[in-house]
Amino acid sequence: MAEWVLKYADPRGEIRQQVISAASEQELRERYTQQGFLIYSIRPRGAAGLSASAGLFSRRRKLNLEKFLIFNQQFVTLVRAGLPILKSLDLLADRLTDPTLGRYVKAVRDEVKNGVLLSEAFRQQGIFPKIFTTSVLAGEKAGSLVEVLDRYITYQKMALAVKKKVLVSLLYPAVLVSLVLVLVIFLVTYVVPQFGELYANMQAQLPTMTQFLLAVGKSAKVYVLGAAAGLAGAVVLFRWWARGDAAREKIDAVKMRLPVLGNIWIKYQVAQMARILSTLLTGGIPLVQGLETAAESLGTALLRKALERAGKTVREGQSLSSSLSATGVFPGLAIDMIEVGESTGALPAMLTSVAEFYDEDVNTQMQAALSLIEPAIMIFMGGFVAFVLVSLYLPIFSLSDSIR
16 A cells, blocks of 8 residues: 555644555545545655655665754754744754755755644654654644753763763773784784794794694685685675564574673663653653654664563553563563552653663673773783794794704
8 A cells, every 4th residue: 555645634623744554545535535624635655755765865874863962952942942943944954064964854844844743744754763753743742842852852962971981981992802803813824924934944843833823824824815705795694684673683682691791781772771761751652652662762673572562561451560571671670660660650750760770780880891801802912922922933942952
C-alpha cells in the first residue's frame, strides 16, 4: 500500500495533516469523506521533493548532534522571545553553519508553511532523533513546546557529556595499542629479516628461539600484504553481516558476556535508556509510547528487543519494574530503583537517579579497568621487545665466546 500525505479539517474545524497508508487516492478520499472530514489535499508522500529525498539521504548522512544542540538552543531562545515558529525557522535556516542540518531545517520550514505540524515536519525528514520528534509532539499537544524543548536540551547536553567522557577515557589506550601494533609489525617484518640475512651469510648454528623468530619474520615479510588484505576483507564482511537485527543482537549478547567490559557496556546502555525515558515521561509522553520511543532511540538491538517486550507487558497491565525484570537483561539494582519510583509516584525522577548512578558507576569502572589495561600493554610491549632482542643478539654472543 502506498503512503499519502492527507490534509483535512476535522468536525471542529481544526486543520490537520498526516501520513496515511491506502491502496489509492480515491479510496483514501472516500474513507475520510464518509467520516465527515473536509479534504483539502491528498498527495503521494514521495512527491514532497526534498522531504522525500531526505529520508534516503539520511541513510548516508548522520546528524551532527553538537550542531543540532546549538540549533535547539537558538530555536528555543527565539520562540521564548515571542517569535512565531515559522519566523524562527526562517531566521535559523539560512544561518546554520552546518549545510546538512540547514538543508533539513529548510525542508521543515517549507512543510510548516504548507500547514504540517512541526513534529510531523521534523519526523518526515527521517534524520532527526525519535526522542526529539516525540518530545516536540508532546509539547504541541500540551501547549508547552518551550518547556519540553528545554528538557530535551538538558537531556542532549548530558548525553553528549557522557559520550565525550567515555571517548576521552578510551583515547589513550587506543593510541597506545596502535603504537604497540606498529612497533610489533616493524620489528617482525623489517628488523628480524635483516638479522636473518646476516646469520644466513655467517652460516652459524642458531638457538631454537632465534630460529623460531626468524621463521616468523620471514613468513610475515612475504605474507604481510596478503594478511592486511584478508583482514580488511574480513572487516568489510563483518560490517555487512552486522547490518541485520539478528546479527546485532548476537553481537550485543557477546558484548554482555565479556569479562569486566560487558558489565560496563550494559550499565552504560541502561543509563542511556533511563535518561531517555525520564525525559519523555517528564514531557508528558505516556509510559507505553515512551518505551517504544526509547527502544527506537537506543543503538543496541538487544535492549531494543527487551524494551519492546517490556512495552507489550506494560500494555497488558504489568508494572514497568516487573516487565523489565522479565527480560533478564537489566541489572537488579536498576529494577529495584524503578520499582520504588513506581510505588512512590516519582518514576521520572527515579529514572534520572538511575541514569546518574550508572553514569558514575560506568566512569568509576572504566577508570579501574583502564588502570589495569595500560600496565598490561606496557608489560606486553616490554616483554615482546626483550624477547626479540635476546633472540637476535644471542647468536652474536655465542659466536663471540667461540672466537675467544
